Amino acid sequence: EVQLVESGGGLVQPGGSLRLSCAASGFTFSSYWMSWVRQAPGKGLEWVANIKQDGSEKYYVDSVKGRFTISRDNAKNSLYLQMNSLRAEDTAVYYCARVTDDYVFYFDYWGQGTLVTVSS
Amino acid sequence: EIVMTQSPATLSVSPGERATLSCRASQSVSSNLAWYQQKPGQAPRLLIYGASTRATGIPARFSGSGSGTEFTLTISSLQSEDFAVYYCQQYNNWLLTFGGGTKVEIK
Numbered sequence: 183e184v185q186l187v188e189s190g191g192g193l194v195q196p197g198g199s200l201r202l203s204c205a206a207s208g209f210t211f212s213s214y215w216m217s218w219v220r221q222a223p224g225k226g227l228e229w230v231a232n233i234k235q236d237g238s239e240k241y242y243v244d245s246v247k248g249r250f251t252i253s254r255d256n257a258k259n260s261l262y263l264q265m266n267s268l269r270a271e272d273t274a275v276y277y278c279a280r281v282t283d284d285y286v287f288y289f290d291y292w293g294q295g296t297l298v299t300v301s302s
Numbered sequence: 303e304i305v306m307t308q309s310p311a312t313l314s315v316s317p318g319e320r321a322t323l324s325c326r327a328s329q330s331v332s333s334n335l336a337w338y339q340q341k342p343g344q345a346p347r348l349l350i351y352g353a354s355t356r357a358t359g360i361p362a363r364f365s366g367s368g369s370g371t372e373f374t375l376t377i378s379s380l381q382s383e384d385f386a387v388y389y390c391q392q393y394n395n396w397l398l399t400f401g402g403g404t405k406v407e408i409k
Contacts, residue, residue, distance in 0.1 A: 226401070227338075227340075227346065227389055227391070229391075229397075277346075288391060289336075289348060290348050290357065292345035294344075
């Protein structure tokens with residue numbers, strides 16, 4: 183059974199940093215692109231970042247470029263999102279999601295999400 | 303950026319009735335469109351990809367159609383478990399975008 187379990191969310195002050203993790207199991211993690219998608223409270227879904235199987239390609243939504251870094255450790259079956267210079271508008275539930283196929287960027291499995299709250 | 307617009311924002315339907323949800327892209331996305339269902343407090347679930355292909359385990363009452371800029375998700379006979387928010391997502395280019403969602407509520 184495919185499982186994605188996020189962790190690392192919490193309350194952080196504006197300008198602060200946070201590192202999210204996603205532990206993957208039930209599939210060959212190193213064979214899939216992975217993504218982060220977020221959802222602000224009461225709002226819709228927003229794609230944040232993608233990373234290729236070997237980490238050689240990464241893509242970001244403009245609003246997080248230069249502040250967020252997606253990475254992965256295939257030996258640990260883990261995906262990460264390093265978030266720096268956090269803003270109030272980054273407050274959201276952050277989901278880890280598996281990309282279904284190479285360069286076909288829709289998501290067949292999602293974690294349950296971890297809440298990030300940016301507030302003083 | 304490709305803007306995805308969903309309508310209506312809210313759809314009130316009685317159980318057993320048909321629901322038709324629309325999704326429009328600001329430019330052609332070919333058939334590179336997916337639909338997701340999200341219930342309160344839960345992660346989204348993939349329903350449809352390639353505009354019209356049901357994902358594994360999705361009941362036949364869910365169907366998708368369209369290409370280019372106009373897409374439709376149809377739920378042929380609403381069951382109680384279908385009341386939820388539905389999102390479309392284009393994956394025609396690397397800057398992935400979602401629609402704002404349609405909430406299907408009980409009439």
